[in-house]
Amino acid sequence: MTDSATDVTTRPARRLHTTDVPAEPEPRRTRRARWLPDLLPALISGVLMLGIALVQAGRPVLSWDEVTSAEVSQRTVGQILDLVRNLDAVFGAYYVFLHFWTGVAGTSEVALRLPSIVAMAGGVALAAELGRRLFTPLTGLVTGLILCLVPNTTRYAAEARPYAFACFFSVLALLLLLGAIRRGRPYRWVLYGLSVTLLGLSHLLALTTLVAHAVMIGMVAWRGRRRPALTWAGTVLAALLPLLPIAWLGARQQDTQLHWVAPITMARIRGMPADVFGSREVAWLVVGMVVLASWRPLRRLAPPAALVLGPTVTLAVVSALASPMWVARYLLVVLAPLAMLAAIALNGMSRARMVAVLLLIAFVAIPGQRAVRKPAAKVGPDYRAAAAIIGEHEQPGDVIVYPPKNRAIRAGMDYYLDRQPTRPEDPLVKVPSERTGWLIAEEYTDISEISGARRLWIVVGDRRDDATTARPDWKPVIDDDYRRTGFWQPKRATVALYEKVAG
Template identity: 55%
Template sequence: MPGSAGGGERHVSEPGNAVRPETSVAADRARAVLPGSISALLMLAVALTGATRPRLSWDEVTSAEVSQRTLGQIWRLIHNVDAVFGTYYAFLRFWTSLFGDGELSLRLPSILAMAAAVGLTAELGRRLFTPLIGLTAGVLLVIVPNTSRYAAEARPYAFVCFFSMLSLLLLLVAVGGRDAARTAGPDAAATGVPAARRRYVWVLYGGAVLLLGAFHLVALSTLAAHAVAVGIVARRRRDPRLAGIWLLTVVVAVAPLAPLAGLGARQDSTQLHWVPPITASAIRRMPAEITGSSPVAWLLLGMAVLAVWHPARRLVPVAVLALAPVIAVAVASVLVTPMWVARYMLVALAPLALLAAVALAAGAPQPRTWRGLLDGRLLRIGAVLLLLAAVAVPGQRAIRQPTAKNGPDYRGLAALVGRYEQPGDVIVYPPRNRAMRAGMDYYLRRLPSRPRDVLLSIPSTRTGLLIAAEHPDDAARLAGSTGIWLMVADRRPDPLTVRPGLRELLTTEYAEVGRWKRKHATAVLYRPRR
């Protein structure tokens, strides 16, 4: 309780501590927030750097298109396709109604979510280990190229990383009660914390688990780490009720996700048809695909493996958190349907960084002055981080290239159309292609004029799908046009194979006057024969 000593400086008493000056308590509190704050701000700055340079990916143009639908249209969509992204689409609908659907606006929620995820990772490291380990883990995540890539991606994966870290941190608070002093770890005693507050934290934890699954069901595999952490604490306290409370909270949290899981299971043939079966070579490539850089991946994994030489009690839940998503996706890929995709396992990056940080910074002194930063062990940590950053530079540059994202270069194709388009031109897209029409529409609308999409019959917003319906009489509708732009979503030698019904028209009445190849796409311009 607060008190006074002889009318001088006020003091406060803390459990297990002698009376300490209030200024010292304030300084400790300030130091406590530094690892998370510094890491989050650093991640925010790095993620914003060049965030709009890459054009939207084929998945991002889908996000952009669906974000302009009404909630009723989104509800209809998820009953046919993309059910697992329904929560994200609904959120993006709300966001773009306030801030628009420009490239930065579409990506900003993910940038903020990833910055928060990195900050929470640093805070988790501080609570489980030391402030230095927390800060080191945060900096490691900032260095990893794919942390920036998926921060600047208008898809739900950054949110999954955020809710993964938030749920584990809330679980730590719920079972530890206090600020989980770094010497206590996840099984810190819950004494001194009001029961009402603990119940409130459990409710927040359940909400975080619900949102984790709502943004991506595969991420619920991280609950294996939660089970291990609770099991360790319950065993040490000889309190099986703790495990029961956790299990009840999780069951209540995930129960509302059952309809979503049912829809997703029925849609797996359309959602994952493009994923090849898991192979040994695919497994070998996965570390580089998760991190965005092969050298960074193996350096990070090497440091993480070295963490096994440190006390295991607090490392076990972190190790399980790193392994559970990878194992879950691998098992599902073998037994259910192929889903061996790097972005589905992005949640493994944060615990991997924590393990690497433990190996790198455990036992190092906690600097309290500028002079303390000159300690030799701290300098070695800095040198390793600088080495890793230097190794990551090519990967960081690569993810910021204009065509770094998956799919065709819609922005480049739209600029091409804008350069050569004439009044009366029309544009033709590959049939039943979900992304080419959405991507071109997104960028063409920024031009003063654009070719007419004369084959469009029913927009995708009204079909309840991601593809639009087209008029069947394609040749008749194109006849007489001053120019026909044919967009092909690959670089095939004969572009007319994508629209065989137009071959006679385009080879007899029109002549090809231009053909341009862009990433994963070909644009062909036809003009009437003179």
């Protein structure tokens, strides 16, 4: 590697003369001794991340998005395709993958999250390898170690959603582009194009990382190499073609998909680093080190800096001028380049200071690492606790009622109630959600469907003093015919038991 670490031009090979004598084949042990140290940054980082992510991976209850993944994964491929025509088109490929994965591995919390855990470990390993290739082996290793310490790296590794895959493919694509530019062989460009397609399939917004690719290609073209730039443009266009139907469907579903996102504000911009890292202290330590790296020559820092600025600026501009998209998990792809820039700054310190800073990051990350492993760490109700309450107190003939047109509460409760010995009947389901082409079941609206039940459970995905307010049209009848005999409020949920009044 030259001092100009981002000089991705190919060096001309030494010309052989007819008098050159072929060298003796290099012994296998010697070859292994040469490439094994190159693997160490990626190997150490990836294995460490895998181990950290697996610690208590099944402890947090599924989030309200994860229960959607669990429910949709049990549909047929045809039913999944019916769903993505109406909703969640950007997650369609992940749902299909999860369908086949759970058919083999099952649907436990760990089984659902294991693909993301492996993907995040792979992404950290690739980030370390990218740091090694662009800079030095030590930079690569420190990049990987920083990522292992970030709480949100662990949090989204143990998340049954495609964000860890987006992190993996965002680094893989840049790494493959680097190899394609340096080697120039057709199969390398094919692999690069495939990685771009997979990046878009994991999450369309992750394609904002292509800004960094354009910067790298622009640097090559500026040095007089036009052919790689043309090849890159054609490869990217071909890679994006399969994604056009998904992008079209996603644009049509935008109002439904992103209606919950709040408008971007200066306060939300200032809070984004903490949201992305999962720890305010870790965020500002790493960002502070990134600032220290800014004195380096621009040509060295351009690719990782563009990998940070591309997604951040794009999402900010789109959120301000078009539709709000300023969401922390959509920016997880910036963690790897930020860690790399911080590693560059640390690489300029003495070894003792470098170790001290890494230990400081590890120390301030402890609260965040603990927080992401709490049973109720995820966003959404504590379905597990609610299901355990019902399982403990349920009696034969009980029925369960949810708020109307609710996406996650029924899916979450179904997931955890299936793990109880018995469960109440859900008599309001007219057409199950998997047959509606949506995430919501079609329900009966007449209270007569439940009026004959002796005991009635009402479960709501928030905290309220009166669970019957979730069914305001039925509240007078329930108040007249039933009395509340049980009331519990686990995290972000209300569970109430009503028994019919004798008379």
